[in-house]
Amino acid sequence: MAEAEARSSVEVVGPLKKRVDVEVPAAVVQATLDRAFQDLQGRVRLRGFRPGKAPRAVLEKLYGQRVRGEVIEHLVQDAYADALGRHNLHAVAAPEIIVEPLGDPQVLRFSATVEICPEVVVSDYDGIEVSRPAVRVTDDEVERMLGQLAEAAAELTPVTDRDEIEPGDIVTMAVAASLGGRRIQELSRDRALVAAGSGAFPGALEERLVGLRKGQTTDLDVTYPADANPAVAGQEVRFHVTAQDVGRRQVPALDDEFARRQGQGSLEELRAAVRQGLEREGERRADAAVRDGVIDTLIARHPFDAPEVMVERRCDALLESLRVPPGPERQEMLATLRKEIHPRAERDVKTAILLDALAAQQALGVSDEEVAVRIDRIADGANEPRERVRGLYHAPERRQALRAQILREKALSVVVDRSKIRTVEGP
Numbered sequence: 493m494a495e496a497e498a499r500s501s502v503e504v505v506g507p508l509k510k511r512v513d514v515e516v517p518a519a520v521v522q523a524t525l526d527r528a529f530q531d532l533q534g535r536v537r538l539r540g541f542r543p544g545k546a547p548r549a550v551l552e553k554l555y556g557q558r559v560r561g562e563v564i565e566h567l568v569q570d571a572y573a574d575a576l577g578r579h580n581l582h583a584v585a586a587p588e589i590i591v592e593p594l595g596d597p598q599v600l601r602f603s604a605t606v607e608i609c610p611e612v613v614v615s616d617y618d619g620i621e622v623s624r625p626a627v628r629v630t631d632d633e634v635e636r637m638l639g640q641l642a643e644a645a646a647e648l649t650p651v652t653d654r655d656e657i658e659p660g661d662i663v664t665m666a667v668a669a670s671l672g673g674r675r676i677q678e679l680s681r682d683r684a685l686v687a688a689g690s691g692a693f694p695g696a697l698e699e700r701l702v703g704l705r706k707g708q709t710t711d712l713d714v715t716y717p718a719d720a721n722p723a724v725a726g727q728e729v730r731f732h733v734t735a736q737d738v739g740r741r742q743v744p745a746l747d748d749e750f751a752r753r754q755g756q757g758s759l760e761e762l763r764a765a766v767r768q769g770l771e772r773e774g775e776r777r778a779d780a781a782v783r784d785g786v787i788d789t790l791i792a793r794h795p796f797d798a799p800e801v802m803v804e805r806r807c808d809a810l811l812e813s814l815r816v817p818p819g820p821e822r823q824e825m826l827a828t829l830r831k832e833i834h835p836r837a838e839r840d841v842k843t844a845i846l847l848d849a850l851a852a853q854q855a856l857g858v859s860d861e862e863v864a865v866r867i868d869r870i871a872d873g874a875n876e877p878r879e880r881v882r883g884l885y886h887a888p889e890r891r892q893a894l895r896a897q898i899l900r901e902k903a904l905s906v907v908v909d910r911s912k913i914r915t916v917e918g919p
Contacts, residue, residue, distance in 0.1 A: 517599060525560065525563050528563050612845055657688050658702065660689060663738055664737040678723075713730050782911070798842050798845070
């Protein structure tokens, strides 16, 4: 829509809200209506009239309300977009639009109340002082990681020299749970693996397996705590248990053979690889601490309100990543989690706004080649075929989100490169 066709003005109605008042002249409205009816005349087929010859009055009577609604919607969308561009407004959510009835003459007037992104100028980002934790990997940390690798490689071997279950045994068992004689399907299992004597189950059911024999069947009554699943909370559940098999976890010895199974030539080579891995992870955490410190300082030096709609949108994304399971308490759990993550979501939004502003000030950009390289890196990191991941990023919104992420990383690097980083010994 040409600039002369519509008039608009802006009024501030809140810190991050503005109302755009727009007036589309009657001549524009009438011309658009005329084109709409002419197009309809060429398409519609009415009994008693040759194609394209139905009178305007007949079309008005049959389709007038629908055509006017479509025309007004089209004009409002165009005039609203034109007004945003003319007044340099960056809306962060769909507007609340109120359209006045067409009068005589048919001037179209409407108002659009819109939440906008704050205009931020990043001006104080040179010489930020930030601490970087020193990276120190001790021998104890290396040995602890080796132990975890060995535990992860443990194998379950059958117990053949005895029938009685001892603490630490891994028992394969069939479990049929019932409450008041009614079977509870969600608590019943076949060939469930349980560590005898661990005491992790309500009523210490695992501890009560100790002393049973392989093949033995018994009934165990377990009283669930009051804060358990509402279906069984505070009630006594009977478990009909059959010990099917008994095994022990065999943790492999830390030797050269174990190292070769881990892809290294010897235990010393594995130990060195583990140290390097821990050092790389430590460097990543230290770099992240620097970035977090820089972001905290940027936010403190540039106070502004984050648009609540953007914060709520970020909360939604964070909650979705948590994958809260379905159930009767899900809504209450989501409400609690939303309150807990709201500060983090607000920080994320402020960070994005600041870095986007800085990227614009620095005239930073992201090439298609940079996006392609990042997509391949994502695929390699996830151990997924590159072509499959490239296909996922064909979607324009996904590709644009990745481009924005890379651009913000570039902007943050500008600040980090100009910061004064001091290495400190951490606790």
